[in-house]
Amino acid sequence: MIEVKGLTYTYNGQKAISFPDFIINQGEHCLLLGSSGSGKTTLLHLLGGLLRNYQGSVITAEQELSRLSESALDAFRGKQMGFIFQKNHLITALNVEDNLKLAPYLAGANIDEKRIEEVLTRLGIASKRTAKVTEISQGQAQRVAIARAVMHKPAIILADEPTSALDDTSCEQVIQLLMEVAKENKASLIVATHDQRIKNYISKQVILTPQY
Numbered sequence: 001m002i003e004v005k006g007l008t009y010t011y012n013g014q015k016a017i018s019f020p021d022f023i024i025n026q027g028e029h030c031l032l033l034g035s036s037g038s039g040k041t042t043l044l045h046l047l048g049g050l051l052r053n054y055q056g057s058v059i060t061a062e063q064e065l066s067r068l069s070e071s072a073l074d075a076f077r078g079k080q081m082g083f084i085f086q087k088n089h090l091i092t093a094l095n096v097e098d099n100l101k102l103a104p105y106l107a108g109a110n111i112d113e114k115r116i117e118e119v120l121t122r123l124g125i126a127s128k129r130t131a132k133v134t135e136i137s138q139g140q141a142q143r144v145a146i147a148r149a150v151m152h153k154p155a156i157i158l159a160d161e162p163t164s165a166l167d168d169t170s171c172e173q174v175i176q177l178l179m180e181v182a183k184e185n186k187a188s189l190i191v192a193t194h195d196q197r198i199k200n201y202i203s204k205q206v207i208l209t210p211q212y
């Protein structure tokens, strides 16, 4: 479960951004909506512990994130969270499977070859396992980014504009796959978006008010 209460965040020298209170239950899917600059990315980063020093409360998987030390937060994030960023941030020097192996490799964890095959197959890109990420389509690259985010079966999947660069067919495939893999792992799925097309798939919405 995620619970946000009285949350505000202030970037250096900027006006504070205030967020509405909300609860997202384990396994629930939710959209973060709001105009450009309303704070959607900031909120995702707060929920994922990428930004600290906030006011108010962010409880994720029963942990108040501000109470965790930097190293405990790193470990918590590595175990519980899966991130999908707007730009997929794949490493272009590595092929598809090596992009999936990078995080466990850096964390000194086991590389689970079976899980890689399972996730790539689930997302319909097993044939691209050894392809260069520069030689796959944008929709396929977004699926690799999803694969990377769900490899470790996180409890919470946070996605920032995962479909905005995709055509209608890829958008539908990506959002459906994202929802299905979240469901398979009973993960909460939180998607920040402008993309009107996604509103048809996820009914729970948190709406951020514009900041002036």
Ligand SMILES: Nc1ncnc2c1ncn2[C@@H]1O[C@H](COP(=O)(O)OP(=O)(O)OP(=O)(O)O)[C@@H](O)[C@H]1O
Pocket (backbone or CB within 6 Å): 011, 012, 014, 017, 034, 035, 036, 037, 038, 039, 040, 041, 042, 043, 194, 211
């Ligand atoms: N690193 C930063 N330093 C200072 N201010 C920032 C930083 N990142 C975001 N902001 C400001 O915080 C506010 C919220 O930005 P944020 O990116 O969270 O909005 P958003 O709703 O995701 O916008 P968009 O839909 O355009 O991506 C904006 O006013 C933005 O200028």
